[in-house]
Amino acid sequence: xxxxxLSGVTWRYEHxxxxxxxxxxxxxxxxxxxxxxxxxxxxxxTLVSAIKGLIPNSITGVLKGDVxxxxxxxxxxxxxxxxxxxxxxxxxxxxxxxxxxxxEEIVFxxxxxxxxxxxxxxxxxxxxxxxxxxxxxDKPPYDISGGQKQRVAIASVIAMQPRILILDEPTAMIDxxxxxxxxxxxxxxxxxxxxTIVVVEHNIEAFAPLADKVVMVNEGRVERVAPPRExxxxxxxxxxxxxxxxxxxxxxxxxxxxxxxxxELPLSDEEGFASWRTLPEGAAR
Amino acid sequence: MARSEFAKKTLLGIVPxxxxxxxxxxxTRLAFLFVLSVTPMFIDRPEINLAIIAMTFGLFWWGRVRxxxxxxxRLLLVTVAxxxxxVAYLAPGDKAQLTPVRLVxxxxxxxxxxWAFVSYVRLMAMLFGAILYFxxxxxxxxxxxxxxxxxxxxxxxxxxxSLRSAGMFMxxxxxxxxxxxARALDLDALSLREKVKLYTMYTVPLxxxxxxxxxxxxxxxxxxxxxxxxxxxxxxxxxxxxRDKSVLxxxxxxVSFGLLGTFVVIAIVSRTTGVFSIQASxxxxxxxxxxxxx
Numbered sequence: 001x002x003x004x005x006l007s008g009v010t011w012r013y014e015h016x017x018x019x020x021x022x023x024x025x026x027x028x029x030x031x032x033x034x035x036x037x038x039x040x041x042x043x044x045x046t047l048v049s050a051i052k053g054l055i056p057n058s059i060t061g062v063l064k065g066d067v068x069x070x071x072x073x074x075x076x077x078x079x080x081x082x083x084x085x086x087x088x089x090x091x092x093x094x095x096x097x098x099x100x101x102x103x104e105e106i107v108f109x110x111x112x113x114x115x116x117x118x119x120x121x122x123x124x125x126x127x128x129x130x131x132x133x134x135x136x137x138d139k140p141p142y143d144i145s146g147g148q149k150q151r152v153a154i155a156s157v158i159a160m161q162p163r164i165l166i167l168d169e170p171t172a173m174i175d176x177x178x179x180x181x182x183x184x185x186x187x188x189x190x191x192x193x194x195x196t197i198v199v200v201e202h203n204i205e206a207f208a209p210l211a212d213k214v215v216m217v218n219e220g221r222v223e224r225v226a227p228p229r230e231x232x233x234x235x236x237x238x239x240x241x242x243x244x245x246x247x248x249x250x251x252x253x254x255x256x257x258x259x260x261x262x263x264e265l266p267l268s269d270e271e272g273f274a275s276w277r278t279l280p281e282g283a284a285r
Numbered sequence: 286m287a288r289s290e291f292a293k294k295t296l297l298g299i300v301p302x303x304x305x306x307x308x309x310x311x312x313t314r315l316a317f318l319f320v321l322s323v324t325p326m327f328i329d330r331p332e333i334n335l336a337i338i339a340m341t342f343g344l345f346w347w348g349r350v351r352x353x354x355x356x357x358x359r360l361l362l363v364t365v366a367x368x369x370x371x372v373a374y375l376a377p378g379d380k381a382q383l384t385p386v387r388l389v390x391x392x393x394x395x396x397x398x399x400w401a402f403v404s405y406v407r408l409m410a411m412l413f414g415a416i417l418y419f420x421x422x423x424x425x426x427x428x429x430x431x432x433x434x435x436x437x438x439x440x441x442x443x444x445x446x447s448l449r450s451a452g453m454f455m456x457x458x459x460x461x462x463x464x465x466x467a468r469a470l471d472l473d474a475l476s477l478r479e480k481v482k483l484y485t486m487y488t489v490p491l492x493x494x495x496x497x498x499x500x501x502x503x504x505x506x507x508x509x510x511x512x513x514x515x516x517x518x519x520x521x522x523x524x525x526x527x528r529d530k531s532v533l534x535x536x537x538x539x540v541s542f543g544l545l546g547t548f549v550v551i552a553i554v555s556r557t558t559g560v561f562s563i564q565a566s567x568x569x570x571x572x573x574x575x576x577x578x579x
Contacts, residue, residue, distance in 0.1 A: 080510035080512065092501070098502055107526045111525070111526060117524050142452055
């Protein structure tokens with residue numbers, strides 16, 4: 001079953017001349033990890049906002065086409081029901097904090113969807129453990145580091161155990177160590193919790209190995225949808241659109257151009273090490 | 286020892302990391318606030334209000350509040366005193382009805398000065414009660430206390446959101462100022478007129494940022510399934526996890542009833558007898574004797 005289905009979706013923000021999304025068709029099956037990539041201003045955030053129902057429920061503009069979540073039109077789903085189905089982590093964690101303590105921040109969504117106290121307690125404990133924020137529960141969300149803020153934002157969303165988790169540039173505002181932690185959390189959610197995960201990210205390097213599918217968005221259109229290996233095979237196409245594939249893929253792409261490598265482009269460092277061993281003697285020079 | 290080990294920053298001040306106050310339920314601590322800051326309204330006798338201030342300082346000490354953190358209120362105390370006494374001096378009322386007193390070359394009128402003193406001491410007693418509360422309670426305690434008193438979730442949530450917005454506003458303000466200082470703005474070199482102009486100019490970016498923040502918070506509330514009614518998606522009663530986590534114990538009931546009982550007794554005595562009136566004040570009587578009045 002498709003968790004998400006967009007057909008003929010065109011969206012123009014109020015007062016904008018050009019649409020931000022143009023005739024988008026996209027289907028994401030349940031349980032897939034999808035990486036949405038594209039240059040700045042391509043329409044990536046708009047695309048996930050439409051999936052979450054922020055468009056058109058919270059943002060004004062003109063929408064054409066259908067956005068279906070588990071077969072139901074997203075506009076017709078009530079916010080508490082939709083919150084149970086789709087969790088959304090904003091790029092700026094600060095912008096989603098509405099409570100005065102981390103614990104209250106995590107609890108807020110759970111209370112909105114109507115869980116009983118015992119379940120809330122267990123969910124808070126679970127989400128705090130996975131994201132490593134157990135020691136921050138009584139702290140105010142404005143008084144913690146950027147990486148911690150992002151982990152709190154993720155905790156407050158995954159605590160609701162949504163069937164679909166959307167993360168909009170989750171590593172955009174944090175340090176390298178914080179980025180690694182976010183990637184690790186996503187990997188754990190993918191491997192152990194059977195969630196449909198959609199990540200919008202410029203930091204392709206970290207998320208490409210996790211992705212089942214990559215969606216390339218450019219100028220409001222979904223230009224390509226394919227497994228990562230297939231997408232990153234066409235390096236020139238991506239680089240021409242200011243999208244930077246994983247460095248390891250780029251290195252082996254150069255080697256391939258020079259006829260020194262014939263295999264699939266690696267996506268991760270581990271694959272890179274393995275491919276390195278297949279290179280002919282002296283290729284490294 | 287690092288500051289963070291024994292003090293925690295809140296939007297409203299600094300609270301100790303550990304305090305005997307934390308053994309009490311937030312609603313009991315609200316009772317402390319109510320009694321300490323409302324009781325002085327029923328008492329005119331300055332020596333009693335001074336005793337309440339002394340008791341409040343005792344509670345600061347007992348609650349492990351760092352006394353050095355209270356220094357920041359000195360300016361407030363002086364400003365309020367200056368304002369009250371200057372008003373009493375410059376606008377004493379119908380002078381024919383008042384008692385003039387010559388003091389250090391100035392002609393003062395005793396009744397308005399006496400009233401300014403009595404009101405000032407009362408105000409200080411109320412103020413220190415409030416400072417004690419915000420020095421021993423984090424934002425969450427305030428909200429849990431209010432919700433325990435069955436304040437509707439929406440009201441307490443909006444109150445919390447407002448507190449948070451105030452913090453964000455201050456952060457944005459600090460960011461804009463730092464950005465200006467980083468571009469060589471020297472506030473000390475500006476005249477008062479230029480400073481006023483500069484602060485007026487701050488309103489434009491701050492207003493724009495506040496609008497953007499409001500938009501973001503609205504989207505965040507929607508994303509987390511919040512509806513205007515505050516009711517959960519199931520349609521039933523909203524679980525209040527944090528409120529339910531705090532349990533009212535016997536000591537909370539005893540202390541709360543003790544405090545409120547004391548308040549009720551003081552209020553009744555104040556309204557039915559003259560025990561707390563200025564006329565019953567030995568301190569005022571002593572000063573009057575000293576000044577040769579009455």
